[in-house]
Amino acid sequence: DTGVSQDPRHKITKRGQNVTFRCDPISEHNRLYWYRQTLGQGPEFLTYFQNEAQLEKSRLLSDRFSAERPKGSFSTLEIQRTEQGDSAMYLCASSLGSAGARTDTQYFGPGTRLTVL
Amino acid sequence: AQSVTQLDSHVSVSEGTPVLLRCNYSSSYSPSLFWYVQHPNKGLQLLLKYTSAATLVKGINGFEAEFKKSETSFHLTKPSAHMSDAAEYFCVVSGTGGFKTIFGAGTRLFVKA
Numbered sequence: 001d002t003g004v005s006q007d008p009r010h011k012i013t014k015r016g017q018n019v020t021f022r023c024d025p026i027s028e029h030n031r032l033y034w035y036r037q038t039l040g041q042g043p044e045f046l047t048y049f050q051n052e053a054q055l056e057k058s059r060l061l062s063d064r065f066s067a068e069r070p071k072g073s074f075s076t077l078e079i080q081r082t083e084q085g086d087s088a089m090y091l092c093a094s095s096l097g098s099a100g101a102r103t104d105t106q107y108f109g110p111g112t113r114l115t116v117l
Numbered sequence: 118a119q120s121v122t123q124l125d126s127h128v129s130v131s132e133g134t135p136v137l138l139r140c141n142y143s144s145s146y147s148p149s150l151f152w153y154v155q156h157p158n159k160g161l162q163l164l165l166k167y168t169s170a171a172t173l174v175k176g177i178n179g180f181e182a183e184f185k186k187s188e189t190s191f192h193l194t195k196p197s198a199h200m201s202d203a204a205e206y207f208c209v210v211s212g213t214g215g216f217k218t219i220f221g222a223g224t225r226l227f228v229k230a
Contacts, residue, residue: 035220042220042222043220091161110159
């Protein structure tokens, strides 16, 4: 168990540019989550995958945001036409969910800190 | 709708004294509740979780929390604070109306020598 990893750890970009973040979950975990955390706040749920299917999206996830998990393993989060308000820590978590279980323990990665200039 | 409220944004205690971090929740369903800790520049770490078994839940590093349905509370306690406990603590409600997980705003714990 090597834990959840995220890449890059830090990203600085100019307004209007596109950015993509990667998350590698714990290998046997079938569920993957993305969150956004701004300074002084708790993480806010963005989206959730079970295997490769994106099952839930927050209203926070505007049309500039897209997430994929093509083979049910790693996931990417892309932000197009970044805005200064997108500056935040983007967290990924994974869990091992069983059929019918509503919730399970999520294990978090270290996050990607995005700064939009 | 579901929500979680951490009643204190900051708590300061002296080393060796008890810790109490307060959390109230609102849920239409029987919730699952968690406490996570976040040390500076480190990822979120699970302290403990409640999933409708025993109402008193023991976690890592001497922390425990009690689920009180009548008070809709899930307060985190530790009998004796250690300097290494200084961090941000988040109360989390999940499993209510889907898989969305809702974090509280966090409580920063300061531990004085």
